[in-house]
Amino acid sequence: MAKLMNEEEMKSSLWRLSHQIIERNKKMENIIIVGIHRRGVPLARRISRMVNEITGKGLPTGSVDITLYRDDLTRIAYHPVVRDTDIPFPIDDKKVILVDDVLYTGRTVRAAIDILLDFGRPLKVELVVLVDRGHRELPIHADYVGKNIPTSLKEMVEVKVKEIDGRDEVLIIRRE
Numbered sequence: 001m002a003k004l005m006n007e008e009e010m011k012s013s014l015w016r017l018s019h020q021i022i023e024r025n026k027k028m029e030n031i032i033i034v035g036i037h038r039r040g041v042p043l044a045r046r047i048s049r050m051v052n053e054i055t056g057k058g059l060p061t062g063s064v065d066i067t068l069y070r071d072d073l074t075r076i077a078y079h080p081v082v083r084d085t086d087i088p089f090p091i092d093d094k095k096v097i098l099v100d101d102v103l104y105t106g107r108t109v110r111a112a113i114d115i116l117l118d119f120g121r122p123l124k125v126e127l128v129v130l131v132d133r134g135h136r137e138l139p140i141h142a143d144y145v146g147k148n149i150p151t152s153l154k155e156m157v158e159v160k161v162k163e164i165d166g167r168d169e170v171l172i173i174r175r176e
Contacts, residue, residue: 004149004157005170010130013146014043017128018050020144021097028057030123032091036100036112037065037083042163043130044099059097062087066111085115092120101159103129106140131170133157 005013025031028051035044041063048061065083098112109127116122126143133151149157151172158171 001171001173003169004131004172005147007168010146010168010170013130014046015050017130017144017146018047018054021047021128022051022054024143025095028055028059030093031095031097032060032062032089033097033099034062034064034087034112034116036098036108037063037067038164039159039161040098040100042161043101043128044097047097047099047128060089062089064112064115066108066115069111069114087116087119090120091116091122093123095124095126096122097126097128099128101130101161102157103127103132103140103142103145104135104157106136106138109140110138130159131157 022028033044033048035041044063045061048059052058064085064087067083096116098109098116100108100112103109113125116125127140128144129142130146132142132145132148134148135151135153147170149172151157154175156173156175158173160167160169160171162168
């Protein structure tokens with residue numbers, strides 16, 4: 001196991017991502033931010049707070065749970081844990097900034113986009129990830145990346161966040 005990012009590095013990366021979002025969206029209008037459960041949700045909330053600190057403009061923030069939209073649901077569990085999807089605002093004609101902790105195969109993002117489309121028709125969807133580890137199975141890419149970490153298929157990237165895990169860090173773990 002190796003630590004790829006500590007608390008300060010994660011915070012710095014989230015500030016940089018927040019600034020990049022602002023740079024691409026000068027007016028900061030018609031933008032909403034949606035985190036993917038589990039760890040994308042606290043990351044989305046942090047980015048939203050940071051954007052508000054920088055610009056004085058708050059971004060409506062929601063969350064999606066992709067559990068029932070997974071293409072491998074029957075492989076992972078007979079009784080999956082389903083969390084709330086909370087998008088309490090219209091997404092039609094809005095730019096949706098989707099946030100996740102790790103981009104790997106692209107399947108989680110595909111499922112999250114399916115959910116968004118069930119809620120309406122966004123003008124555009126952009127993706128923010130703290131870590132892009134490669135190995136895509138679908139043609140999905142992130143618009144904003146905290147850190148690119150090339151990995152082998154025998155490695156796993158694990159993001160820890162204070163809100164869920166009690167600490168902030170990114171680890172790479174070798175699977176047997």
